[in-house]
Amino acid sequence: MGIQTTFVMVKPDGVQRGLVGNIIQRFENKGLRLVGLRQLTPSLELAESHYAVHSERPFYSGLIEFITSGPVVAMAWTGVDAISVARNIIGPTNGREATPGTIRGDFAMDIGHNIIHGSDGEDTAAFELGLWFPDGTIEWTRDAESQIYE
Ligand code: DAT
Numbered sequence: 001m002g003i004q005t006t007f008v009m010v011k012p013d014g015v016q017r018g019l020v021g022n023i024i025q026r027f028e029n030k031g032l033r034l035v036g037l038r039q040l041t042p043s044l045e046l047a048e049s050h051y052a053v054h055s056e057r058p059f060y061s062g063l064i065e066f067i068t069s070g071p072v073v074a075m076a077w078t079g080v081d082a083i084s085v086a087r088n089i090i091g092p093t094n095g096r097e098a099t100p101g102t103i104r105g106d107f108a109m110d111i112g113h114n115i116i117h118g119s120d121g122e123d124t125a126a127f128e129l130g131l132w133f134p135d136g137t138i139e140w141t142r143d144a145e146s147q148i149y150e
């Protein structure tokens with residue numbers, strides 16, 4: 001158990017369907033802390049680097065075409081065991097098999113168009129955070145009291 005930062009991305013289908021707010025709310029509600037947020041349409045180069053591990057898979061070209069098809073929302077979330085906590089919020093790859101209550105279980109009917117990405121381990125998280133947040137993430141800690149009272 002330790003503090004981790006994980007990379008999460010709302011894919012083009014999640015952005016087009018207007019699910020960004022709902023998705024961010026789930027991570028905030030859980031107790032994770034948002035330390036990076038960017039909206040961009042990924043370049044071919046960025047998409048290919050991100051999914052390089054899948055380059056030999058039959059679905060790779062479709063995956064790259066999909067992820068570069070429009071804006072995504074890239075995020076970095078911090079907390080204890082953030083990588084597995086985020087994966088549990090997201091749910092398994094195939095939306096039809098994902099349990100309701102997970103993001104994919106609630107919103108996805110497909111294995112390719114499955115709304116959201118989350119890093120699957122410490123090495124992947126470090127690689128993906130460096131790729132999508134080359135200038136680094138944000139340093140801040142929660143201090144709600146000082147925001148409520150001047
Ligand atoms: P995950 O996103 O759950 O980590 P993954 O790393 O195995 O899943 O695959 C990356 C993405 O590739 C996945 O979110 C959707 C797509 N994908 C995976 N398997 C697929 C398949 N059999 N057909 C089409 N797209 C697939």
Ligand code: MG
Binds near residue numbers: 118
């Ligand atoms: Mg994966």
